[in-house]
Amino acid sequence: MTRARLLEVAIAHFGRRGFEGASTRDIAAAAETAMSSITYHFGGKEGLYLACADHIAAQVRERQTEAFALFVDAAALTREDAIARILLIGDSMAVMMLHPASADWARFIVREQQDPTEAFDRLWEGVMKDLLLGVQALLSRVCPDHSQPELRALALLLFGQVMVLRSARASVCRALEVDELGPDEAALLRKRLRRNTIAVLNAETEE
Amino acid sequence: MTRARLLEVAIAHFGRRGFEGASTRDIAAAAETAMSSITYHFGGKEGLYLACADHIAAQVRERQTEAFALFVDAAALTREDAIARILLIGDSMAVMMLHPASADWARFIVREQQDPTEAFDRLWEGVMKDLLLGVQALLSRVCPDHSQPELRALALLLFGQVMVLRSARASVCRALEVDELGPDEAALLRKRLRRNTIAVLNAETEE
DNA sequence: GTCTATACTACGATAGAC
DNA sequence: GTCTATCGTAGTATAGAC
Numbered sequence: 351m352t353r354a355r356l357l358e359v360a361i362a363h364f365g366r367r368g369f370e371g372a373s374t375r376d377i378a379a380a381a382e383t384a385m386s387s388i389t390y391h392f393g394g395k396e397g398l399y400l401a402c403a404d405h406i407a408a409q410v411r412e413r414q415t416e417a418f419a420l421f422v423d424a425a426a427l428t429r430e431d432a433i434a435r436i437l438l439i440g441d442s443m444a445v446m447m448l449h450p451a452s453a454d455w456a457r458f459i460v461r462e463q464q465d466p467t468e469a470f471d472r473l474w475e476g477v478m479k480d481l482l483l484g485v486q487a488l489l490s491r492v493c494p495d496h497s498q499p500e501l502r503a504l505a506l507l508l509f510g511q512v513m514v515l516r517s518a519r520a521s522v523c524r525a526l527e528v529d530e531l532g533p534d535e536a537a538l539l540r541k542r543l544r545r546n547t548i549a550v551l552n553a554e555t556e557e
Numbered sequence: 558m559t560r561a562r563l564l565e566v567a568i569a570h571f572g573r574r575g576f577e578g579a580s581t582r583d584i585a586a587a588a589e590t591a592m593s594s595i596t597y598h599f600g601g602k603e604g605l606y607l608a609c610a611d612h613i614a615a616q617v618r619e620r621q622t623e624a625f626a627l628f629v630d631a632a633a634l635t636r637e638d639a640i641a642r643i644l645l646i647g648d649s650m651a652v653m654m655l656h657p658a659s660a661d662w663a664r665f666i667v668r669e670q671q672d673p674t675e676a677f678d679r680l681w682e683g684v685m686k687d688l689l690l691g692v693q694a695l696l697s698r699v700c701p702d703h704s705q706p707e708l709r710a711l712a713l714l715l716f717g718q719v720m721v722l723r724s725a726r727a728s729v730c731r732a733l734e735v736d737e738l739g740p741d742e743a744a745l746l747r748k749r750l751r752r753n754t755i756a757v758l759n760a761e762t763e764e
Numbered sequence: 765g766t767c768t769a770t771a772c773t774a775c776g777a778t779a780g781a782c
Numbered sequence: 783g784t785c786t787a788t789c790g791t792a793g794t795a796t797a798g799a800c
Contacts, residue, residue: 352766366672371578373793384767386796391765395794457671464664465573466727474731482732502732503749509728510721511714517724518717520673524681525689525709542710549760550753559783581776591785593778598783602776 353391355381361402365457369399369467403462403469406455407476410446414481417442421484424491432491433551437544439485440512444543447515448536456516482509493554508550511543560598562588568609572664576606576674610669610676613662614683617653621688624649628691631698639698640758644751646692647719651750654722655743663723689716700761715757718750 359381363372374395378385392398411418420435427435446452462470485505486498493501515522519531526535566588570579581602585592599605618625627642634642653659669677692712693705700708722729726738733742 368575368578371575374795375793385794386768387766389795453671460667460671460724463725463727464660464667464723470727474728478728479731482728499733499745500749503745504753506721506725506729506732507718507746507749507753510719510725511717513725514713514717514720516671517667518670518713518720520670520677521681521685521689521716522713524686525713526706538706538710539714542707542714545760546711546714546753546757550756552760553752553756580774582774592776593786594784596777 352381352383352387356383356388356391356398357401357405360398361406361458362454364399364402365454365461368461369395374398399467400469400472402458403472404476406458407473409455410477411480413446414442414477418480418484421480421487424484424487427488427491429492429555432488433548436485436488436492436508436551437547439488440508440543440547441540443509443512444515444540445536447512448531448539452516453519460513460517482506485509492551496554504550504554508547511546515539559588559590559594563590563595563598563605564608564612567605568613568665569661571606571609572661572668575668576602581605606674607676607679609665610679611683613665614680616662617684618687620653621649621684625687625691628687628694631691631694634695634698636699636762639695640755643692643695643699643715643758644754646695647715647750647754648747650716650719651722651747652743654719655738655746659723660726667724689713692716699758703761711757711761715754718753722746 356377360372360377363377363380366372374385374388377398378388381387388395388398392401417439420439424432424435447456458469459473462473482502482505485508486501489501489504490496490498493504496504515531522535522539523530526538528535531539563584567579567584570584570587573579581592581595584605585595588594595602595605599608624646627646631639631642654663666680669680689709689712692715693708696708696711697703697705700711703711722738729746730737733745735742738746
């Protein structure tokens with residue numbers, strides 16, 4: 351499939367060099383097709399860019415199917431079960447962020463986060479919104495007294511711990527004195543994430 | 558100063574569009590000078606890019622002078638004082654990340670974090686290394702039993718909570734249902750950061 | 765559907781006037 | 783130090799063959 355190959359290559363190129371920096375020539379060449387295939391399949395460079403966003407949203411959603419399943423019936427859970435689910439979701443996200451395959455699309459997302467275009471709307475509506483609302487619902491079981499904005503802020507900062515594994519990867523590697531994150535570093539970071547999350551949620555529960 | 562104006566403009570342009578995406582034509586025009594001034598002052602596009610990294614490092618270091626001062630004599634502190642200092646540093650970083658002025662250089666840094674070039678070395682050696690080592694030293698007062706890698710992982714995830722305010726700004730705004738972060742949102746996020754940090758550090762202390 | 769060929773614009777670098 | 787002028791290259795888009 352020329353179309354599928356173009357999408358995959360384009361996500362990598364747009365992610366690394368940005369919309370303007372990436373060239374349709376390079377993308378077409380790397381996908382082993384002609385430049386005009388982009389016009390045919392996506393209408394042009396911009397169409398290809400937006401299609402990348404849709405593809406990423408679908409891909410992340412598929413990869414996190416098990417995590418999304420943990421959002422159902424949140425209101426009926428005990429506090430302990432809600433905490434357990436939050437820990438599972440956080441770890442699932444961490445594993446994804448630590449996996450090499452997430453590098454390309456994560457670059458794309460981080461770029462859109464800082465300079466949102468129409469592509470960000472698609473990413474947000476496609477996955478992020480549901481992910482954040484889901485965690486918020488679980489958090490409201492853990493901290494029933496918190497206001498909705500407080501729960502959202504909590505969810506965002508918890509996500510921040512996970513996202514730093516991608517968005518500041520170079521510093522993570524430098525700090526841990528490795529060239530790239532291996533199994534040992536992954537285990538260390540996941541353990542730390544789990545313990546931090548437990549600490550935060552327990553502190554909120556005690557009050 | 559043509560040189561200073563070029564640096565400021567270039568950080569914004571490189572941050573938004575990346576090294577390849579940004580054009581020396583646009584940078585020169587925005588700095589109200591000729592394109593050849595870049596050649597004269599920085600030797601070319603790449604020289605300008607590296608000079609941007611140095612400038613950012615110096616700028617952040619200057620802006621965080623008070624925070625860096627909190628690193629001195631870490632070994633002699635009580636656990637409570639070390640925690641208090643970590644909270645101050647975290648809040649100082651959060652204020653910086655929430656301030657509109659950090660948008661341009663933060664884009665530059667986040668980009669380098671995901672695709673490090675020689676510019677990342679300059680950012681790391683210029684500020685980040687000392688910042689992370691400093692926090693690590695304070696953390697070792699709080700959790701004297703932890704290994705160095707454990708302390709580094711802890712420091713990284715704590716930073717992640719702060720960095721998410723910039724690196725995922727679009728999602729933060731969407732989640733809080735605002736177009737941009739105002740004083741109310743800033744207060745909410747800073748409070749949450751503080752409480753999370755206290756919770757994490759207390760949990761580690763108890764064991 | 766995928767290719768080649770081409771039109772037109774914008775890129776970075778540099779030479780040389782002032 | 784800063785400008786204008788220009789060179790060679792690389793960008794996107796599109797027309798048209800197959």
